[in-house]
Amino acid sequence: MNHALVNDPDRLGTLRALHLLDTPAESFFDEIARFAAHLAGTPIATVTLIDEQRQWFKARVGLELPETPLAMAICLYTIMSSGIYVVEDTMKDPTHSSNPLVTGSPYLRAYAGVPLRMENGHVIGALAVMDTRPRRFRSSVLEGLVMLAQQVVMHITLRQQKLELELQTRRLREAQRIADIGSWELDLTTHTFQISEQVYRIYGVWHAEPQAPLIPLDRYLDYVHPDDLASVQRALEDARSGVRPMDIVHRIVLADGSVRHVRQHAELIRSLDQHLALAGTVHHVTELIEKQAKRELLEECIERVSDTVMITEASPLDEPGPRIVFVNKAFENTTGYRRDEVLGRSPRFLQGPGTQRCELDRVGNALRHCLPVQSELINYTKRGKPFWAQLDIAPVAVRSETPTHFVSVQRDVTRRKEDEHYIRQLAFxxxxxxxxxxxxxxxxxxxxxxxxxxxxxxxxxxxxxxxxxxxxxxxxxxxxxxxxxxxxxxxxxxxxxxxxxxxxxxxxxxxxxxxxxxxxxxxxxxxxxxxxxxxxxxxxxxxxxxxxxxxxxxxxxxxxxxxxxxxxxxxxxxxxxxxxxxxxxxxxxxxxxDKGMQCRVNKRAALDRDFRKALQAGEFVLHYQPQVDQSGQMIGVEALVRWRHPHRGLLYPSEFMWIAEDSNLIVELGDWVLGQACRQMALWQRRAGRPVPGISVNVSARQFHHPEFLPRTIDVLRAAGVDPRSLKLELTESTLVDRIDDTVAKMDTLKSWGVRFSLDDFGTGYSSLAYLKRLPIDEVKIDRSFIQDILCNQDDAAISQTIISLCQILGLNVMAEGIENESQRDLLAKQGCKYYQGYLMGRPVPPELL
CATH class of the missing domain: 3.30.70.270 (Reverse transcriptase/Diguanylate cyclase domain)
Structure with missing residues (x-):
């Protein structure tokens, strides 16, 4: 026995693909078996299918057994033969004489079988007739059996094609159901629709009949939303006339009043009967439309937010970097780059020389671990202008467990950074x-x-x-x-x-x-x-x-x-x-x-505190030093301030005047000196009953340029009741040359009252002769630094001679101060100086000793 043929995988594959084994009885096969038995005049007939283990009877007449083992299958020899297999007496045939079906019930003695050969050449079984007595089969019977076997094969083929068609139809229905897409065909002659099962589902109608009825066009259009009906009709007409295929999204209204969105495609075709028709599909897109609406709303919102939104691919993080797939309008406004200029590029083009490398490394490390990260970076606009961006970057997984994109929300915080810098500047x-x-x-x-x-x-x-x-x-x-x-x-x-x-x-x-x-x-x-x-x-x-x-x-x-x-x-x-x-x-x-310095400073600090109290306590006094002419006659006095310190005794200006100059107390002290000198002059005048020599008062630069100096001086003169011509104000060069216009105006005003002016310490400053000529002064005082060595220093003697000659030319009086001996006075007299002041003429003393 050729078992290789029986166990051929291709043959067995063909058999199983027919889906016949172990299936319920079918009338066609039963009728074939009965007709075969009638044709052959045998009590038994079968339609047998043989697999690798058994023979199974798809149809049987006169046989109770549904199947037998392969070893008992006489039909096995039929499928291995090239034609009809006939056994006229099984008992005389050594191949079958010991078969249990021969030796026992049903006691088969004669057999005739025709192989069931499919179109691909594989034999799947046999059509067989069997008798319980030996016999010879006529040729006409055998020919009839062959024809019946062909009918079986043909039926099996048609059955298989029908099954495949049903399978395809079922698959199509399932595909339509899963995709939520139905199909239809509009006969343009009858204007009726043939509609698939899924169309009914989409339209909210379930049609249980296997063959759906034809639906008039008007009935089909009844489901279209009234506001969309006109556009749907135009789309149908365009497709029917061949202008363009139908492709439209519109709404339909279901029986319960709910609304769905569908998308319909249709093209012009010819049906099987050669009639023109529209073949179309209906896709239920309500969910897609809603998602699209939400997406459009989201995109519109993103477009309208003031923060920059950027979406990039999640890889590669190394060069050249992830590519940008989306930016919003704020990105364009902030950076100056158009959307089409940046899509597909790495965001790294926003970096520049000021972008913080360490911060970039920190952000990159977080993204490599798929972690959200916040950062503040310096980015650059298209024009190269730096700006501060506050970034929130988060990984996003789209239909994946691993991140597929990064979304970055950036805010321009340049103004805040500038404010922080400004606040820091203010603070530090x-x-x-x-x-x-x-x-x-x-x-x-x-x-x-x-x-x-x-x-x-x-x-x-x-x-x-x-x-x-x-x-x-x-x-x-x-x-x-x-x-x-x-x-x-x-x-x-x-x-x-x-x-x-x-x-x-x-x-x-x-x-x-x-x-x-x-x-x-x-x-x-x-x-x-x-x-x-x-x-x-x-x-x-x-x-x-x-x-x-x-x-x-x-x-x-x-x-x-x-x-x-x-x-x-x-x-x-x-x-x-x-x-x-x-x-x-x-x-x-x-x-x-050094430590000794600290002690001196402590004393100086104590002196400063005492000075602030001294004015209130009346500890300052005036001493007066005589000023004389060539004959020795006193022509005036200079008021010099002294401090009667309660613990340190009488202090001279060199010991405390710096304190006054480093504070606003110099103005207050100067006002007190001017007032006290004028009152003393008034007292002398009253006692003498006549005018007395004038009095000179030193005025500091801060006191002279004080806004209230002019009115205060006039008020003092009025209050004291003295002749203003008796008052002479001594000013230093630095006082006079600063703010020259204001200085001259003040001096002119006081001159109009009769007040005289003396230029003190002449020769020690940096003023020019132009200033000296312009200022309305009456007298120039040669500084004591030139008088001290005038007898032994030719330069000092030349300077004093120059000053005296200059003043003579300008018509100014000259007074030399610091004269301590007669030789100094005689030399100055010989040079032309007429007025003198110094220890030779008299030391500064209290008014009662003058």
Whole structure:
């Protein structure tokens, strides 16, 4: 037996693909079996299918067995034969004589079988007739059996095609159901629709009949929403006339009143009967429309938000970087890039030289771990303008467990950053000069002291105060003072390394913090001194204050630190002490802090406190020094202020006047001196009963340029009741040349009252002869510094001669002060000087001793 043929996989595959095995009885096959038995005149007939283990009877007549094992199957020999297989007497055939079906019930003795050969050549079974007695089968019977077998094969083929068609139809229905797409065909002759099952579902109607009825066009259009009916009819007409295929989205109204959205496609075809028809589909797109509406709403909202929205792919994070797939309108407005310019590019084109590398690395590390991240970065517009962007970046997974995109919401926070910078500037930097202020200086100094203590390093604090700055402010105005402070700040910065700090401590005080000095104290002091001397030298060049060349000098105090456990306040106090020592030493100098200096400063501070109380306590008094002519006749006196200190005794101006000049007390003290001198002159006049020699009063620059000086002076003269011609005001050159127009106007007003003016300390200032000619002065006083060595110093003698000759030309009186012996007086007389003042003529004394 050829078992290879029986077990051929292709044959078995063909058999199983027919889906016949183990199926219920079917009338066709039963009728074939009965007709075969009738044709052959046998009690038994079967339609047999054979697989690898058994023979199974699809139809049987006269046989109770539904199947038998393969070993008992006589039909097995039929499928292995090339034609009809006939056994006339099984008992005489050694192949079948021992078959249980022969030896036992049903006692088969004769067999005739025709193979069931399919179109592909595979034999799946047999049509067989069997008898319980031996017999010979006529040829006509065998031919009839062959024809019946062909009918079986043909039926099986048609059955298979029907099954496949039903399967395809079922699959199509399932596909339509799953895709929510129905199909239809409109007969353009009858104007009726043939509609698929899914169309009924979409339209909310269930039709249980296997063959749906034809639906008139009008009935079909009844479901269309009234507002969409006209457009649907136009689309149908365009498709029917061949203008264009139908493709329209519209609404339908279901029986319950609910509304759905459908999309209909249709094209012109010819049906099987050659009639014109429209073949179309209906797609239920309500959910898509709703999603689209939500997406459009979302996109519109994103377009309208002021924040920049950017969506990129999630990879690659390395070069060239993820690509941009979406940006909103705010992105275009913020960056200046159009959408079509950036789609497909990496966001890295927004970076520039100021973008923080460390922050980019932090953001990249977060994204590599698929974590959301916030950051503030400097980005750049298309024109290259930097701006601060606050970013919120989050990974997004679209139909995936791993992120597929990153969405970035960016806000332009440039204004906030500028405000923060401005606030920081206000908090830590001086608004006028841009230098670090006191707070930032203290922070840096505290840090520098910690470093010096930890690493045994050296540093220094230089405390700088501008000499006579208050005079500039009072005489030329605060705006000019502000300009000078700005120029000083710029000049100081040129001499200091970026690693050190130049700060404005307050007012006209500046502090320089030096942190990189030599560890050895001596070397550190030398380095600090060299810098200080450079600064002193730099101040020798006048400052251009709004077109006015102003000479300004600094007093510098230096305090070193090199690991000593001391706080910032103490170091600054030491530098401040050293600075005041520089002032006390003549200003325009540099001093280092020492412990003896602190003691002197403590005394000076106590003196300052006492001075503020002295005016109220009446501790100031006036002494008067005679002024005489060539004959020795007293022509006037100069009022000189003294301080009767309750603990230190009588103090001269050199010991306390600097305190007044560094505060506004100089104006108050000057007003008191002028008033007291005028009252004393009035007293002398009343006692003498006649006019007495005039009195000279020194007026400071701050007092003279005070807005109330002119009316106060006139009020004092009126109140005292003295002849204004008896009053002579002594002014220094610096007082007169500042704000020259205002100065001349004030002097002219007082001159009209009879007040006279004397130019004090002539020759020590920097005024020009043009000023001297323009000012309405009456007298010039030769400074005592020229008189002191006039007998032994030819230069001093030449200067005094020049001053006297100049005054004679200008018609001015000349008075020499500081004359201590007759030889000085005689030389000055020979040079042409007619008025004198000094110890030779008399020392300053109280009025009662004059």
């Amino acid at each position: 930097y001086d608004a006028l000069t841009g230098l670090p202020n006191r707070r930032l200086l203290m922070d840096r100094l505290a840090h520098a002291l910690q470093i010096a203590l930890r690493h045994a390093q050296s540093g220094a604090v230089m405390f700088i105060d501008l000499d006579n700055f208050k005079t500039l402010n009072d005489t030329m105005g605060h705006d000019k003072g502000d300009i000078l402070l700005t120029l000083v700040a710029q000049r100081l910065q040129r001499f200091v390394r970026k690693s050190n700090t130049v700060a404005r401590f307050g007012g006209d005080e500046f502090v320089i913090l030096l942190e990189d000095l030599d560890p050895q104290s001596d070397m550190a002091a030398t380095q600090a001194r060299i810098l200080g001397e450079k600064i002193l030298g730099a101040f020798q060049v006048p400052f251009d204050v709004a077109g006015y060349r102003h000479s300004c000098t600094p007093s510098i105090g230096v305090a070193l630190f090199n690991g000593e456990p001391v706080g910032p306040d103490e170091i600054l106090k030491r530098a401040d002490v050293a600075m005041y020592e520089a002032k006390a030493s003549g200003r325009n100098g540099l001093r280092f802090f």
